[in-house]
Amino acid sequence: MRAVCIHGHFYQPPRENPWLGEVGVQRSAAPYHDWNERVTAECYAPNTAARILDDDGMIEELVNNYARISFTAAPTLFAWLERHRPDIYGAILDADRESRERYGGHGSAIACCYNHVIMPLAARRDKRAQVAWGVRDFASRFGREPEGMWLPETAVDIESLEALAAAGIRFTILAPHQAAGVRAIGEDGWMDVSGGGVETRMPYLCRLPSGRSIAVFFYDGTIARDVAFGDLLSDGRRLADRLTGAFSRERGRPELVHIATDAETYGHHREFGEMALARCLRAIEAHRDIRLTVYGEYLAAHPPTHEALVREETSWSCAHGIERWRGECGCHTGKELGWSQAWRGPLREAIEMVRDALAPRSEEALALLVRDPAEARDNAVDLVLARWSDESVAAFFSRHAPGGIDAEGRRRALSLLEAERQAMLMQTSCGWFFDDITEPGGVQVMRHAKRAMDIARQAFGLDLEARFVEILRRAPVNDPRYATGAEVYDVLVRPAAADLPRIAAGTALYALFGLDHPAAASGIYDVAGDWPYRLNAKERRILGTVRVRCRATGEEALFDAAVCFSGIDRVVIGVREDGGGEAFWTVWESSDPAGAIAGAFSRVYTAPDLSDEERWTIAREIAPGIGDAVCAVYRDAMPTIGALDDLGIPAPGAAVRLLAHARAERLLAMIGEGCPDPGLFYALAEEMRAGSIEPDLAALGEAASRRITFALRAAAARPDDPAPLEEVSRIVGCAKIFPLLLALWESQNICVGMRGHYAEVRERAGRGDGGAERWTEAFGRAAACLGVRVT
Template identity: 40%
Template sequence: MHSLIVHQHLYQPPREDPWLEVVQTEPSAAPEHDWNARINRECYARLARAEAHHRDPRAAAHDSEAHAGVARVVNLYAWCSFDVGATLCEWLDHAAPDTLRAMQEGDAASVKRWGHGNAIAAPYHHVILPLASPRERRTEIRWGLRDFRRRFGRDAEGIWLPECAADEDTLDAVAAEGVRFTILAPYQVKGHDGSGMPVLWRGAAGRMLTIVPYDGSLAGDVAFGGLLGNPQALAQRFTPYRDAVLASPRCTTLATDGETFGHHHKSGDSTLLEALALISHFSSTRITNAAALVAAHPATQEVQLVSPSAWSCAHGIERWRSNCGCRLDGGKPARQQWRGPLRVALEQLAAHANEVYEREGTTIFRDNPWDVRDAYGDVVAQDGEALASFARNAVVDATNNEQVLRARELLELQRATLRLFTSCAWFFDEVDRIEVRQVLRYAARVLELSGTGSRLTPDVVQWLTAATNGLPGAATAGDVFVRDALPHRDQALRVAAAAMACAAAGTPASRMATYDIQTIGTEAEWQVSVTHRRTGAASRFTGVVHGRGAALNVRLHNTQHGEGAWEVVHPHEFPEDAARTLLARYANDDTALLG
């Protein structure tokens, strides 16, 4: 029997503002608000309801647009193996819950159909695990497995490694957590017979992990060739043994980014559906998933790992730490020498954050601070009372509010520190890109939560200045950090000002971004309390609202610890949703253009 597995790697980096925990407008994603929203519309939501159209038999052979209506609608998550990154799930939770629900329902349907689910886990953040320390590697794996269990209601049988980046220590760490298999490129494995069937890796410590090698040629033709424009051609590639008599089982595994089907290739989801529909009639090929294949055909052939290696770097894992030559624009000189200094700078910052966490955590946590961090994976995707309850249960004295609040800050410090190493920051060609800006914002958040921001910030800027492409006048990561990452206004103050403006407009808010809000007062003076739902940090402000529309401004000050300096905040500094709602009230006014 020949088996077919189609695996989709679904992932978006964390794009949320580190303080507000919402995704800001990303103009390059137009016409959508941000890239998560755009790719969900073009891909993830379409995969949940892929459509195939009945072709009109009277149409000319060359008329690819001719059809006679919708022939079938299929949730491809029920037929394709997939992993979905936890940071993407965080966004789907509130922005596209129907898409996440379709993934969960598709997994449940595959369990019913094949006895094993289509969904497999992934480390929580998309980090290059061979470049992580053993402690960070373990936490990323454990957080990913805990989050998977919460979302899919079962333990993960397999795990996807970001960028398929693997070395001996990474596979050993995965096997140590009880995971059965992973999927790798064929060139990452030495000694397999080319059948595509599961093979066995055995580590120096005796732990074993099954590897399912995907078809590299097929993956390349789907991602970069024209296969997604022709369902018949794709179906033929899916069934290479349809006319052969097989002496032993064979498997064809397609593994590629899920964004390929609809985002990179328009209507790729429909092409995939039509190809799967065509081969469903072939008795010689069985559609399945990796977990079911591994269970039905336990691996016995032992192989060696090419260590370290990844699916998107010809130089092992150098793309994420050196100027190895891997880049998107091959027509330009390789000028990615900023990659190494950027990693070194962030590793220095992470070491500082970890020292703060261990020193303070040893005092306030009942258990080992690093065990507490691992356990935080059970609730890290939530906020509010879930995080507060976790902190109360973790500290020495649950009645000590200051201790509980600092525990919450320390755990968020670790979350921000882990986010520093999101692989996208190193993948592309320039240091002044949206992906680098995002991890540098997490760096600014790390400085703030560590409590040493004012002292260490100049050092961090200096470390980052070495990250540049070497051309005269080119931006450095230090420039990007100062310009785009460091907050130039207290975030709680921005939220409080927006809350006052909403109250003055007659639409008081009880929550804004990740802040809970309490507002009292009149037009003469407003008093607002804002509480961060992740850290529990609370501030009180007093202020007055002036003007309307684009000319609106709020004059306020922090009264948490006596009289603070008065500041003026304008609508463009409000959280986006609040600014959009307030300004829309005056969209027809003569003064709308004059603010």
């Protein structure tokens, strides 16, 4: 058997605010809300429906790449996809089910250590938990036990392999330079391959000190490097030729040519990389004597004939072993030449200090509450997967505290387990991978550390923060805005913390605009507001009570809350523990409500205290009103502008800008209506062009893209109605005038899915059905506009 396997490591780090459970807005990911959204749009979604184009550049086929490759299902990414992009999440799960049919019952997905901890740097108890949580997360999503597990950054040591084998994992994947020696099973002497000379076209057995063993696949490093950093993805056929040409001349033994790369290469790092991958997979499947496979299928058919020794404390992305995650080894992204990595050592020291101080105290405290603290910790992932639902909490304590536990003991145990979870999240590899402690990865692990320290202080009076900050004072910073890691902690970490009063304040602010607080949306909190006093006029006000319960820790409280909002830079929020309605009347009746809030409430927050996420959310809510206000001003000024024009008097610059905005708004309105009169659209566009008025092309493109998708959905829902298809052609025709950049991914997917119906209707049209003829003509024109081949 000659086979090819392409492995993609699909992973994003935990980006959620540790107190709220939701990802805040990340400016560097613009125009997307955050990097999870951006990478999903550029990689994870396109790989569920990768385009294969014909010679004319028309979409010939859509391929779900996940069904044909091997891939890592990293828990932190898949948890986010499940909640925020269930369509993409579902398509990936479907792909794994499809792959099991294709590959003899062996699925394409493999598991991953829970939150991408560098395993050789983890304590033994964390290694055990990382594997246990990774296995449980995988099984809950894919409905089967994982056969393989990805070691983050392929960082390996024997203790980590023991943890994998003890959990029933059959294989893992390593880089070729991580092999130390090999020999045929049954032989005595070892062949030294530590220079990267291992034969990669076979699996190896790795025997472990416990008597267990695990299979190891060492991927082809040269081809993988050329995919990730070379130009192999410029042509999918070329990649296929490179892979199929890597077999030996000996045909008497089975061989597996396989590569492993960051899966974000396919579309995020390399635009259209998912299309090259799809073309490559199709080309390989066309071979008569070579087949695509996944590791589980190949291992079942061809058990190892050789065994291997691994080089401990090595990884695939650090030439110095694992120093990238604890020292100044020189490995960096290349973005900022000359920057120091001296901050990595103190950050590692600070994180490990929290880990090692917390672990024994937590185990001791848990031992008083549950039967087996280690088992309870390993099983606590079930609480996370269920978002700490009441049912899951009850089932958890029924299992781990069979003798009974009172409400206070339950809250204490939940708090301890949440501190343990945060202590694992603070070790995520991305904290050290990049070039400065100020980058999102470094800030994120410090935020998790603070959350763990906050809970430890509340749970058993263990105050670690001063020592943590003192260690960070020894962490130099490359960003000139900060001197040490301690300053980064003060500016970027501490303000992100959100206790129950702060969440109550945010809840009141969001409620003023009819929105749910992200903490409630995340499932980590139950938030219930009662707002008997609400004023939404020029000055917005809301007063009432908020009950906040953290499901992850059991902590809860009831608050009075009041908001006075007269602009995003003029907001006052007051919070205090429930004290009756007296404060409400004081604020409600006051001619200075902002001042009344400041006087009546123990906690007061103003505009500078708002998080970026809060500012972003509120700005989006009030932005449409700005456009409406501008249009209203234009309507009031239009007679005067017309009179000036009649008299030949140049209008002021502000009037010209008003006119431009009003006309652009009219174009947006026409698009929103489906461009029922293209002639009118063309005339207005030409009028703007003649007046050198430049519309907001991005806004017009987004509006047109949305309306096209809306029309395609309507066409799919009303399969014999040509009107939505005719609308698509009109909008695309109007969009070409400027031209507008259209986002057509979803529309094209729908169109491709309708091709089967098109074939049926075309048969009816051939039999003289006039309605069917109109529909097929409309579909053909719409498909052509979308770049989809229908015949």
